[in-house]
Amino acid sequence: MTRYVFITGGVVSSLGKGIAAASLASLFKLRGFRVSLQKLDPYINLDPGTMSPIQHGEVFVTEDGAETDLDLGHYERFVGIQMSQDSNVTSGRVYSNVINKERKGSYLGSTVQVIPHITDEIKNLVIKGAKKADIAFVEVGGTVGDIESLPFLESIRQFSLDLGKSKSMFIHLTLLPYIDVTNEIKTKPTQHSVKELRSIGIQPDILLCRGKNPINQSLKKKIALFTNVSSEAVFSAVDAKSIYDIPIMFSEQGIDKFMMKSFKIRDKKLNLKPWKDYKKKVGKCKNKIKIAMIGKYVDLVDSYKSLNEALYHAGVINNRIVDIVYLDSEKLNKRNIKQLSKMDGILVPGGFGDRGIEGKILAAEFARVNNIPYFGICLGMQISVIEFARNVMKLNKANSTEFNKNTKYPVVALVEEWREKSGKRILADKSKMGGTMRLGSQECIINKDSLAYKMYSKPKIAERHRHRYEVNGNLVGDFEKNGLAFSGKSKKGNLMEMIELKNHAWYVGCQFHPEFTSSPIKGHPLFNGFVNAASKRRK
Ligand code: GLN
Numbered sequence: 001m002t003r004y005v006f007i008t009g010g011v012v013s014s015l016g017k018g019i020a021a022a023s024l025a026s027l028f029k030l031r032g033f034r035v036s037l038q039k040l041d042p043y044i045n046l047d048p049g050t051m052s053p054i055q056h057g058e059v060f061v062t063e064d065g066a067e068t069d070l071d072l073g074h075y076e077r078f079v080g081i082q083m084s085q086d087s088n089v090t091s092g093r094v095y096s097n098v099i100n101k102e103r104k105g106s107y108l109g110s111t112v113q114v115i116p117h118i119t120d121e122i123k124n125l126v127i128k129g130a131k132k133a134d135i136a137f138v139e140v141g142g143t144v145g146d147i148e149s150l151p152f153l154e155s156i157r158q159f160s161l162d163l164g165k166s167k168s169m170f171i172h173l174t175l176l177p178y179i180d181v182t183n184e185i186k187t188k189p190t191q192h193s194v195k196e197l198r199s200i201g202i203q204p205d206i207l208l209c210r211g212k213n214p215i216n217q218s219l220k221k222k223i224a225l226f227t228n229v230s231s232e233a234v235f236s237a238v239d240a241k242s243i244y245d246i247p248i249m250f251s252e253q254g255i256d257k258f259m260m261k262s263f264k265i266r267d268k269k270l271n272l273k274p275w276k277d278y279k280k281k282v283g284k285c286k287n288k289i290k291i292a293m294i295g296k297y298v299d300l301v302d303s304y305k306s307l308n309e310a311l312y313h314a315g316v317i318n319n320r321i322v323d324i325v326y327l328d329s330e331k332l333n334k335r336n337i338k339q340l341s342k343m344d345g346i347l348v349p350g351g352f353g354d355r356g357i358e359g360k361i362l363a364a365e366f367a368r369v370n371n372i373p374y375f376g377i378c379l380g381m382q383i384s385v386i387e388f389a390r391n392v393m394k395l396n397k398a399n400s401t402e403f404n405k406n407t408k409y410p411v412v413a414l415v416e417e418w419r420e421k422s423g424k425r426i427l428a429d430k431s432k433m434g435g436t437m438r439l440g441s442q443e444c445i446i447n448k449d450s451l452a453y454k455m456y457s458k459p460k461i462a463e464r465h466r467h468r469y470e471v472n473g474n475l476v477g478d479f480e481k482n483g484l485a486f487s488g489k490s491k492k493g494n495l496m497e498m499i500e501l502k503n504h505a506w507y508v509g510c511q512f513h514p515e516f517t518s519s520p521i522k523g524h525p526l527f528n529g530f531v532n533a534a535s536k537r538r539k
C-alpha cells in the first residue's frame with residue numbers, strides 16, 4: 001500500500017520545497033522503491049500555461065503535454081521519472097471538476113461545499129497522482145497561513161487520518177533566519193509557522209530547517225520543545241553549493257532512514273553513487289565559459305529554470321562552469337550588439353509576443369556572421385529563420401505572423417496561414433494544430449547528413465513542444481537553396497523541427513524544447529553539443 005509524504009512550507013516562499021521533495025524522492029528511488037511526486041498549487045488558474053513567466057517562473061511541459069509548475073522539472077531531473085497531467089493539481093482544476101460534476105447532477109441534490117466535496121476531490125486527485133507507488137511525495141504549494149491553501153491542507157489532514165500514522169507523514173520546511181548583528185539563528189518564525197499548521201490540525205513529523213549553517217543539538221532541542229516535534233526529527237536544510245548535493249546532504253543526516261522507521265518499512269540498500277560521482281565531477285569543473293541568454297523575462301531567472309539547469313548539466317559534462325549572462329533583448333540594438341563578441345555562445349530561448357523580437361534577430365545575425373555558436377530554441381529557431389530570410393535571402397521585412405499579421409513574407413506562420421511567395425493563401429495542412437498549442441512529446445525524423453544527427457546519433461527522436469506557429473513549409477525549398485538546412489522534420493515531413501547552418505562553428509535551432517528532458521547525469525545531446533562548441537572558443 002502506498003505511503004504518503006506531504007511536504008508543506010512555512011515562513012517565506014521559495015525555500016526549495018520542490019527540491020527538498022525531489023531529493024527525498026530520489027533517495028527512496030535509489031533504494032529501489034517505486035516513488036511518485038505531485039504538486040498541489042493553490043491558485044485558481046487551471047494550469048500555469050496562461051501565467052506570465054515573470055510572475056510564476058517557467059511553465060514546465062510534460063511528455064503528455066501538460067503545462068505545469070516548474071517544480072515538476074526538478075522532480076524529473078532529480079528522480080528520472082516522467083511527470084504527467086496528474087502530477088500537478090491546481091485549485092482551478094479541483095473546483096472545475098467539482099462544478100462539472102455538480103452540473104451533471106452527480107451530487108444528488110446535496111449542497112456542494114468545500115468540506116467534503118472539494119476536499120474529497122483533492123483526495124481523489126492525490127490518490128490518482130500517486131499511481132500506486134510505494135512512496136508518494138505530495139508537495140503543497142504556497143506558504144502555510146495563506147487563505148488559498150486551506151482546502152488542500154484540510155484535505156491532507158483528513159487523508160492522513162484515513163490512512164493512519166504509519167502510512168502518512170508531514171514534512172514542514174521552514175526558515176531559520178540568521179541575524180548578523182547578534183550572530184544568532186532565530187527560531188521564532190519556525191515556532192509560529194508550526195503553530196499555524198497545528199491550529200489547522202496538522203502536527204508535522206519532520207522539520208527541515210533551511211538556513212546558511214547546520215543547526216546544532218541545543219537549537220534542535222529548542223525547536224523541538226516549541227513545535228512538539230521530536231528533536232531527532234529536526235533536520236538542517238543548509239544552502240548548498242549545487243542543488244544536486246542535496247540528496248547527499250539529506251542522507252548524511254539520516255532523514256530517509258528516519259522516514260523509513262516511521263513508515264515501518266524495511267531498509268533497502270541505498271545506492272548514492274550517482275550523486276557522489278556527480279559531486280566529484282562538478283568539483284572538477286574549473287574553467288568558465290560565457291553564454292548569453294537573449295530573453296525578455298531576464299528579471300526572474302526562474303523564468304528559464306530548465307534552460308539554466310540544462311546549461312549547467314552540459315557544462316559539467318564538458319568540464320566547464322557555464323556563466324549565463326542574461327541580456328534583455330529589448331535593450332539590444334545595432335550600436336551595442338558588439339558586446340556579444342565577448343560571449344562563447346548565444347542562446348535565444350522560447351517566448352511569446354513581439355516584445356524584444358528585433359533584438360533577438362540582431363543577436364541571431366551576430367552569431368551567424370561572426371561564427372559564434374548559436375542555439376535557437378522554439379521562438380529562437382523562428383527568429384533564425386526570420387533573420388536568414390531578411391538578411392541572406394533579402395526578403396525585406398520577412399516576419400512571423402505572430403508579430404506582423406500582414407507581412408509580405410510570412411516565413412513563420414500558423415499552419416492555416418502558410419502562403420506561397422505570390423501571397424496566395426493556401427491551406428497546407430488540415431490538422432487542427434494552427435491556432436491551438438502544439439503541446440507535449442512528438443516525433444522528429446533527423447536527416448543523417450546533419451550536425452543534428454551527430455548530436456543525437458539516431459535518426460528518430462521525440463521532444464516536447466509548446467508553440468502555435470511553424471516555419472512556413474511552402475518556403476522551405478528557398479531556404480535550403482540559400483544554405484539553411486532543415487535537419488529535422490515531423491513524422492509526416494510537413495513541419496520543420498530543426499534547422500542548422502553549414503560552415504558555421506555550431507548553429508542549431510529546434511522548434512521543440514530540449515531543456516525539459518536534460519538530466520544532470522546525461523545532460524541533453526543538443527546542450528552538450530552547444531556547450532562543447534562554446535568551450536572550443538576558449539582554447
Ligand atoms: N511564440 C512562438 C509560437 O507560439 C514560440 C513559442 C515558444 O517559444 N515556446 O510558436
